Amino acid sequence: MDLRLDALSVVTDGRSLVRGLSLEVPDGQVVGLVGPNGSGKSTALRCVYRALRPSSGTVWVGEQDLARLEPGHSARTVAAMTQEGGVDVDFTVEEVVALGRAPHLRGNRALGARERDVCARAMDRLDIGHLAHRGVLTLSGGERRRVLLARALVQEPKVLVLDEPTNHLDVRHQVGLLSFLRGSGLTVLVVLHDLNLAAAACDRLGVLCEGRLVASGPPAEVLTTQLVGDVFGVRASIVSHPLTGGPQLLYSLDSTR
Template identity: 50%
Template sequence: MTDAERSASDPVALEIDGVTVDLAGHRIIQEVSLNARGDIVGLIGPNGSGKSTVLRTVYRMLRPAAGNVRAGDRDVWTVTPREAARVIAAVVQDTPSDLDLTVAECIATGRVAHGRPLGRDNSEDSDAVEQAMAQTGVVDLAHRHVSTLSGGERQRVQLARALAQQPRILVLDEPTNHLDIRHQLDLMALVRDLDVTILTTLHDLNLAAAYCDRLVALQHGAVVATGTPDEVLTPALLHDVFGIHARGITNPLTGRLHLLYADATERTP
């Protein structure tokens, strides 16, 4: 993960190869493999399927028991945390809500990966923070303390912090949590237009179908399907993995797959 990689016009490739994770003597994920380069890859699956665990191996919160995670031509676990942070940024679900920082200060922490302590930013840092705030629509919140924000506002601030980091790979764990429908669509449209490699988890399968280029379905910690949304989100897979009855149609507004659901008490024609 060199400076040349970061400055290259092509997004950095992310490769997860045979990753296995054990926690407290239990195998959580088993030989998960996937790759992404310049596209949006969505991890889907029911609660407990291992989606967030896979992400944690990418942003260095959980070291795999086997397999490796590569960003560009380097294993993310063989470089320093700062080197990894210059290439990979993450937006996670369990960020603290009681930070004694303003929104602008919180977003500026994304610049630490580039070697400058807080309070000693230069014009490049300031530009990156201002651009990230504008992209995520939090300029008006700049002087608010993070502890005073709603869940949705905090989510957008965390995305802005990640963007200020200027990563080549962006990892998003349920990025639309706490957001109303307008901000869900705005955030996913913003993510779609970024010139980076993106790996995300999404519970909302229609958001996954609308915005992801490829999907990887997990069940019991293993990959059970990989492909485009149309290839993965079939009635058979949705029944087998999620235990639901569903059928896909073409959304007339977007031309993308859209799922229709029926609960267990309803009969589908």
């Protein structure tokens, strides 16, 4: 299912956080939002998973205005893992993951065999099956991130929205997560701070600066020395990845402007 941000703007306390953002995420592709801190990336994502109502503009899922969908339908269409998402009560891992099935269940109906299987597969895919009976408050930050992503996956959404999903993950789980996203078949909009990971994982990138989209397209076209200097304020050399041919950035410690 396509996702489209159409002239999205967010104004809070007289300050424009997102300014006329238009961005397309084609069906089955991974599109990354990158940009400096405070550029509007997370704010834009909040509009997509309906934690924030845009001041103007529309979020389209397929041919439907997301704001007009009833909450249950919306939750079955778009799932999110946010920066702030967490669990304050010491539920077990399997209990937290099972919460993702709520949009598909009526009332307090218990999980059936299919629901339990969906949860088990998601936990195994994210390497947390062995943690199923652990309390989430006993987990490391990276383990909790994987639990929250599993919860989003068991919603069986058409669109997945992820805000810095690799935070707290070790290298193996970063690579595994991004590889999974590339092969998932889901429409994915993801905020990433690591430009090299973004270049490797995303079909397209959108670059935000001061709330505006300043560039979009395939990573090889977007990530130029000029853009990285202008937007991020650092000097970088762009080289080809020896295995994939994709762009990779090399920084030096004295590269800040």
